[in-house]
Amino acid sequence: MARDVFEPGIVPGRLEPQNYVEGFSDLHPPLDEHEALVAADRCYFCHDAPCMTACPTDIDIPLFIRQIATGTPDAAAKTILSQNILGGMCARVCPTETLCEEVCVREVAEGKPVLIGQLQRYATDHLMAQGVHPFERAAPTGKRVAVVGAGPAGLSCAHRLAMLGHDVEIIDARPKPGGLNEYGIAAYKTPNGFAQAEVNWLMQIGGITFRHEIAVGRDVTLEELKADYDAVFLGMGLVGVNALGAEGEDKAGVANAVDFISELRQSSDLSGVPIGRDVVVIGGGMTAVDAAVQAKLLGALNVTLVYRRGRDRMNASVFEQDLAASKGVRIVTHAVPIAVHGNGAVREIEFEYVDEAMKGTGETLRLQADQVFKAIGQTLLGDGLPDLDGRKIKVDGTGRTSLEGVWAGGDCASGGDDLTVTAVAEGRDAAMDIHTTLMGAAG
Amino acid sequence: MADLRSDFIGIKSPNPFWLASAPPTDKEYNVRRAYEAGWGGVVWKTLGMEGPPVVNVNGPRYGAIWGADRRLLGLNNIELITDRPLEVNLREMKAVKRDYPDRALIASIMVPCEEEAWKAILPHVEETGADGIELNFGCPHGMAERGMGSAVGQVPEYIEMVTRWCKMYTRMPVIVKLTPNITNVLYPAEAAKRGGADAVSLINTINSITSVDLDLFAPEPMIDGKGTHGGYCGPAVKPIALNMVAEIARNPETHGLPISGIGGVTTWRDAAEFLALGAGNVQVCTAAMTYGFKVVQEMISGLSEYMDEKGMTSVDQLVGRAVPNVTDWNQLNLNYVAKAKIDQDLCISCGRCFAACEDTSHQAIAMSEDRTFTVIEEECVACNLCVNVCPVEDCISMEPLAAGATDLRTGKTVTPDYANWTTHPNNPSAKVVEVEPAE
Ligand SMILES: Cc1cc2nc3c(=O)[nH]c(=O)nc-3n(C[C@H](O)[C@H](O)[C@H](O)COP(=O)(O)OP(=O)(O)OC[C@H]3O[C@@H](n4cnc5c(N)ncnc54)[C@H](O)[C@@H]3O)c2cc1C
Ligand SMILES: Cc1cc2nc3c(=O)[nH]c(=O)nc-3n(C[C@H](O)[C@H](O)[C@H](O)COP(=O)(O)O)c2cc1C
Ligand code: SF4
Ligand code: SF4
Ligand code: SF4
Numbered sequence A: 001m002a003r004d005v006f007e008p009g010i011v012p013g014r015l016e017p018q019n020y021v022e023g024f025s026d027l028h029p030p031l032d033e034h035e036a037l038v039a040a041d042r043c044y045f046c047h048d049a050p051c052m053t054a055c056p057t058d059i060d061i062p063l064f065i066r067q068i069a070t071g072t073p074d075a076a077a078k079t080i081l082s083q084n085i086l087g088g089m090c091a092r093v094c095p096t097e098t099l100c101e102e103v104c105v106r107e108v109a110e111g112k113p114v115l116i117g118q119l120q121r122y123a124t125d126h127l128m129a130q131g132v133h134p135f136e137r138a139a140p141t142g143k144r145v146a147v148v149g150a151g152p153a154g155l156s157c158a159h160r161l162a163m164l165g166h167d168v169e170i171i172d173a174r175p176k177p178g179g180l181n182e183y184g185i186a187a188y189k190t191p192n193g194f195a196q197a198e199v200n201w202l203m204q205i206g207g208i209t210f211r212h213e214i215a216v217g218r219d220v221t222l223e224e225l226k227a228d229y230d231a232v233f234l235g236m237g238l239v240g241v242n243a244l245g246a247e248g249e250d251k252a253g254v255a256n257a258v259d260f261i262s263e264l265r266q267s268s269d270l271s272g273v274p275i276g277r278d279v280v281v282i283g284g285g286m287t288a289v290d291a292a293v294q295a296k297l298l299g300a301l302n303v304t305l306v307y308r309r310g311r312d313r314m315n316a317s318v319f320e321q322d323l324a325a326s327k328g329v330r331i332v333t334h335a336v337p338i339a340v341h342g343n344g345a346v347r348e349i350e351f352e353y354v355d356e357a358m359k360g361t362g363e364t365l366r367l368q369a370d371q372v373f374k375a376i377g378q379t380l381l382g383d384g385l386p387d388l389d390g391r392k393i394k395v396d397g398t399g400r401t402s403l404e405g406v407w408a409g410g411d412c413a414s415g416g417d418d419l420t421v422t423a424v425a426e427g428r429d430a431a432m433d434i435h436t437t438l439m440g441a442a443g
Numbered sequence B: 001m002a003d004l005r006s007d008f009i010g011i012k013s014p015n016p017f018w019l020a021s022a023p024p025t026d027k028e029y030n031v032r033r034a035y036e037a038g039w040g041g042v043v044w045k046t047l048g049m050e051g052p053p054v055v056n057v058n059g060p061r062y063g064a065i066w067g068a069d070r071r072l073l074g075l076n077n078i079e080l081i082t083d084r085p086l087e088v089n090l091r092e093m094k095a096v097k098r099d100y101p102d103r104a105l106i107a108s109i110m111v112p113c114e115e116e117a118w119k120a121i122l123p124h125v126e127e128t129g130a131d132g133i134e135l136n137f138g139c140p141h142g143m144a145e146r147g148m149g150s151a152v153g154q155v156p157e158y159i160e161m162v163t164r165w166c167k168m169y170t171r172m173p174v175i176v177k178l179t180p181n182i183t184n185v186l187y188p189a190e191a192a193k194r195g196g197a198d199a200v201s202l203i204n205t206i207n208s209i210t211s212v213d214l215d216l217f218a219p220e221p222m223i224d225g226k227g228t229h230g231g232y233c234g235p236a237v238k239p240i241a242l243n244m245v246a247e248i249a250r251n252p253e254t255h256g257l258p259i260s261g262i263g264g265v266t267t268w269r270d271a272a273e274f275l276a277l278g279a280g281n282v283q284v285c286t287a288a289m290t291y292g293f294k295v296v297q298e299m300i301s302g303l304s305e306y307m308d309e310k311g312m313t314s315v316d317q318l319v320g321r322a323v324p325n326v327t328d329w330n331q332l333n334l335n336y337v338a339k340a341k342i343d344q345d346l347c348i349s350c351g352r353c354f355a356a357c358e359d360t361s362h363q364a365i366a367m368s369e370d371r372t373f374t375v376i377e378e379e380c381v382a383c384n385l386c387v388n389v390c391p392v393e394d395c396i397s398m399e400p401l402a403a404g405a406t407d408l409r410t411g412k413t414v415t416p417d418y419a420n421w422t423t424h425p426n427n428p429s430a431k432v433v434e435v436e437p438a439e
Helices: A017-023 A033-041 A050-054 A061-069 A073-083 A087-093 A105-110 A116-128 A152-163 A194-203 A222-228 A257-266 A286-297 A318-326 A420-442 B028-037 B086-099 B115-127 B156-169 B186-194 B235-250 B268-276 B286-291 B295-310 B352-360 B385-389
Strands: A144-148 A167-172 A208-212 A231-234 A254-256 A278-282 A302-306 A330-332 A335-341 A348-354 A360-368 A371-374 A406-408 B006-008 B011-013 B017-019 B041-047 B062-066 B072-077 B104-109 B132-136 B174-177 B199-202 B206-208 B211-213 B218-220 B230-233 B259-262 B281-284 B338-342 B365-367 B373-375 B396-400
Touching (some): A033 A116, A087 A116, A087 A420, A116 A194, A152 A167, A152 A231, A231 A420, A318 A330, B017 B295, B028 B041, B086 B104, B086 B115, B115 B156, B132 B156, B235 B259, B235 B268, B268 B281
Parallel strands (some): A254 A371, A278 A302, A278 A371, B041 B104
Antiparallel strands (some): B072 B230, B211 B218
16 A cells, blocks of 8 residues: 655655556657558658758668658668667657757658657667667677776777677676666666666677676776777766755755666666655756656655756756656756755755856745755766866767777767767767777788 | 539539449448438449349458558459349339439449340339449459450440440430540540440549569469459549540540549549549549548538639539640640749758759759758759659749740740740751741
8 A cells, every 4th residue: 555645754655556657657658560650651851861960870860761661660770770779778768859859850840840769769679679680790800999888888889899890898887787778767768678678689799798896996997908908998977976065965865866766777666766755856957857757756745856047058858847847846947055954864955046147146945855866967987087178088079088099988078968879979989980990000 | 602513414413423333332221321421423333234243252352552641542453343133233223213313323334245235234224213324344354354344445346336235225324434444545435425425434443453462472452362453543543534534525526525534533622623624523432432421521512612712603614624724745835934933931941852853853953051942043944843842832833934034044035925846946847937038
């Protein structure tokens, strides 16, 4: 029997079992064949298509949609996967509303884009359901590459390198591969263990070994990796979390949103994940929205997302903001946290309103809270890394860092948005440059 | 609401929409409901000889092609004429006609090409009270193999002969239904006229294979691993039917011969087009088969709204209105010059026009960095392909150049005079325009 929703404190099992099933099911249920054909038919097969330009991995969207429309979804999947080996995950998590679908000529003309993301999912699911891997590994080159981080950047880099015949070792601090695909993305975007299924499918290329729970910096140094391998790719993401800088932020009940999400993603029974009655999430990005929405889906009575600037400045897209609102999340803007109140555990959190220039107005707001999630950005952690550009590893267009033989891509590297698809593109491009470099040196 | 009443060769119906002879008209139950739904007339499913009726296949008799969202664009069938006994059909026809005296009821007939066969059936049909008969010289599959249907319709002499027999043995008006599976529709139409036909109706279905099963390597529709060509109909055949109707309407030999237009009529607009090209009424099969009898209500409201807009008070005022404008290629004005023009406000920058023009022939559309598409007048031949591929209606238009303007492609000044190929200097057999020799 579910608990009373009014019960204060951080407790599990606030809802009936079926509420969890419904709440955390696929955000966009997959298209069936007929729906896919209808959706595919809306594509105009544009010349030099704007959608394709907007895709960070340059997937030939008109081509793959035409392949779906003509009844060859596996050919469509190959078109997608040859550019983006995590095309299945990207189909689920890409904020298409700010990428391909935003510039689709039908979005511009009618406000109704071709459902590119869902069509991509249809094609990739169709191929992956057969368990086949569409690519073959080239003859071994004898070169060995270390890939640090099994997130989208690392996986994409590793797959491309393995396909080109190199031997790849992926080293990750976590027990499971996938990076934020496994530990970060909202549960309703990638349900049913898709992240692991995709990694297993990707590994079928051969030539990749995964070494888990080894942290570079702790268990092995970058210097050692450089010495032991022909090349090193860093795809370690951003694992540090920014602090609020508010008084009392160490009180019980105040946690990192990414840790909450990670716990939720790893839980086999969502009714066992404890959640507060009055939850406050601080931040304006995807992590903040995901934490807020999932808190609500776990049965929190009141969830408030507080952001320091206006809605238009939020990193979460309008679609994400609307999703949050539709789940009952209240969004408060122009407020910065100044103090966490409570006796040992948080009871209330106090904000000051700020103007557009982020200047305090003197007006304050207190929100009742038994749980506070911080989602104000992640940071790069690590010593002995290549030169930084601001807060991230400095790279050129091909992912080269300041250290010879070391490439980087994904969230930890400069340039590009912090998105799964961008990480995939950067991992792939770095792999191509590593390949050219290694083979050039050999020949 | 415009007056849609129709008088086709003396046969009156409340509107010019008849159901063509086909499965929707194969039995009393259907025809009564068709009349109730509003159909002005019905051509009963083709009757055969007395005796054991034909049999149909027991597997798929239809094949199809589809457009977006599985909208059926073309249908193909291998059905034969009615497979119910003649007496049953005749009895039902009589009952229906008695209850719906204001609606047209036509009997479609196909019996062997022998005088006795036709002579025998006609009195029975007459006895039902039917308003007229339609001779099915069109069915292109099974019946043709037996020397009937299109096997007759492909031989003008037979058409003339059978038509003459019918005119001889019945007082009912005779409509001859033509097959499109011929090289020139004028020969059968002229033959029908010579035989004394009161009207022709066209088209019947077109020989076709809709698709091939790529696993079984057999054509569709397929019966136990084999297929045969069927008759094609539905929206896809409309252009072919329109042309054949127009050819008969403008041919001096057949001009004035009443025509019942058939083939792909799906909406009021299709019907209006047939009427404008000279059909006195239209018959509908596939649209009724695929959407049900109710489609006639849209045809009725649409046609009457159109006629009201045009100030037409009777269907006759529309019939044949477009016929004088159907001509031969060599009569087209070669001095007419147009250029494509893109409405930048409507353009959604898909680039389809660019791809089409670039890869087809003319390279007359320019694409800028920011995806603005513009017509290069120096290259545009006004072929209309960009208009045809543009997904936005009215986004690209063909703008005629005014007399006196310069055609940037040829550098010539546009003249207001009409000149066609027959007098064109590039035509080897052009009639030389007499020029007075200089003194
Ligand atoms: C909550 C949340 C939701 C998100 N939702 C979306 C979304 O819906 N759509 C979208 O496109 N993007 C989303 N993102 C962003 C997206 O997940 C990231 O941009 C993407 O995962 C970056 O990939 P990456 O490979 O660079 O890093 P990560 O996915 O972070 O992977 C880095 C990997 O490196 C490992 N690692 C780190 N340090 C070390 C070390 N020292 N030694 C060994 N291994 C190490 C980590 O364990 C991890 O496995 C979201 C991010 C978060 C946090
Ligand atoms: C299943 C089917 C059976 C048909 N049977 C006959 C028939 O018995 N007699 C006939 O004259 N025409 C027959 N036709 C042809 C139709 O009457 C009509 O001429 C043709 O389908 C074109 O019109 P449409 O495009 O509106 O369907 C048949 C058509 C179909 C689809
Ligand atoms: S922009 Fe839209 S319509 Fe054009 S190719 Fe891309 S998905 Fe298709
Ligand atoms: S009318 Fe023909 S030639 Fe002119 S721009 Fe269009 S496609 Fe090109
Ligand atoms: S086809 Fe039409 S909408 Fe597309 S670019 Fe050309 S003019 Fe614009």
